Every structure is written in structure tokens, then in C-alpha cells.
Amino acid sequence: MPEAAHERKPDAAEEDLRLIERVLSGDRQAFGALVRSHERRVFRVTLAVLGQVEDAEDAMQETFIKAYRHLSQFRRESRFTTWLTRIAVNEALQKRQARKEHVSLDESPAIQNQDFPRRFEPWAADPEKLYTKQELRDLVEKAICSLSGIYREALILCDVEGMSAKEAADVLEVNLLALKSRLLRARLMMREALCTSLEQRRPFGRKVFDTAADVKSMMGMMLMRVAGR
């Protein structure tokens, strides 16, 4: 299950609460520490919705300003990260509406023909061992950027930020079924895009065979080639 990996350190939420207390009692420096610990998440979320760094930057600034001004309204029933993410998504959605961007709504709840997987090569047992983290990050970012907005935001909120489908549906103000359908399609598209780039970038001679069957059939082909058949 992917959930566990998303969690920040267990004491991170408590540290947030300590910092919030300090900000509310007048310590502005403490807000800087809160920003440092959350800026990446906020940037990623605004970028997911808006798709452009310049707009994401504006929305990120507005998010933190709003969070500072409304910090006293933060209720501890939810985690600070959820509260902040909600503000970030709202800021980004408002900006997107202001851009009067056409958001594609040609979605149907069921998966369509074009969503069916086309690539069936097994992945390496551990693809993360074949690339540096930066290389893999570049591939992932390129693949995420190839998704259109509604898929990109569902994927980032759920699979990078670790929100549940319900939380993501809530902050994006779409119904749960629509969110789940977007997430499924986003995952299928993302897998397909990564299949292509992992295959293209796979270092020569380091191709890893996942199943004995693949090795066996490849050995068979090589032997036939050697035998000149």
C-alpha cells in the first residue's frame, strides 16, 4: 500500500502545532519555519492545478499569506497539512477560473478504450536501482506534465501528497466517483508514460528480466540466432 510512505515523520504534525502556538503568541520567526516545512507541498499542489510555474508561484504566495492571516481559525480537528493544502487548492482553483481556462470535462465514469494498457513489458524488479533519484525524478515530472489538469491534480493530491480519494474530492469540489475515475485514468496514463520513458532510457545492457519465462524465451531466441536459424 502506498499510504505509509506519504506520512511525514510522526512528530511533524506535533511540531506544526508547536510552531502555530508560537506564531499565535507573536513569534513571526516561527512562521518561517512552518513555511520551510510546507513550501514544497504547497508548490506541488498549486503547480498540479495550474500547470505553470509562474501561476503556481503566485498561488503559493497567496496561500501562505492567507494561512498567516487566518492561522487563528485553524481547528485542530484536521491536520495542519490538510488545512493548508485546502487553502492552496482553493487559491489555485480561483486563479484557474480567473484565467477562464477551459477545463476538459469530457470524462466518463468508466474506463475508455484509450485507457486500456498498451505496454506489457515487465518492469525491472527495482527500477529505482537503475537510475539516480534525479534521473527518475526528471522522468516522473515529465510524465506528470504530460497529463491534463484534472488527472494531474488527482494524481498529485492522492499519490504524491497521500490524501484519500475523499479528501481530494472534497478539496477539489468534485464528487467522489468523478475523482476516483480521474485517479484511475491518471494512474493508467502515468504507468503508460513511464513504461515508455523507462524503456527508452533504460541503460543499454542493463535490461533486467523479471520473470524466468522472459529470460528463458530470450535465451531461446539467442540460441536460435547463434545456431543461425
Add this chain to the structure above:
Amino acid sequence: MRMLSCEEVLANLSNYFDDECSAELRAQLEDHISKCRRCRVVFDSTGKMLKILVDVEPFEVPLAVSARLYSRLQEVLSEE
């Protein structure tokens, strides 16, 4: 146990990874996956993709963007 079709298996991919399926459905999915190479590849690579998405921590804040954020916040906070 009824064998699911590949379409049914695919439609339940998210439910499988988000742990939102009954024990019975999970068993049916795993049974299909163990017998169908294509679905096995799709599930295996999707699981790996989900792990990669978290591990690589995509989209760093560019340094200049971060610097402008702090200077804007400094302005705003000192005015309040």
C-alpha cells in the same frame, strides 16, 4: 470462484491499491493476476510506479521562487 475479466480487473486497480476492496474481491483479483500475464504486468508496474511517485519527491521549489516567497512574506508580516 468466478474468474474476473481483464476489464473488471482493470476497473478495480485503484480499489486494490487503495485497499478498498472486500477480501473476496481481493482474492478474485489476485487469482486473475496469477493467471494472466498482462494484468500481472499492469498491477506490478502500477505498484512500482506508486512507490516511485512518493520516493522521487517530484517538483522542487526553484531557488528563485523560494527566495521571492520569503521576501514577499517578510514584507507582508512586517506590515501586520
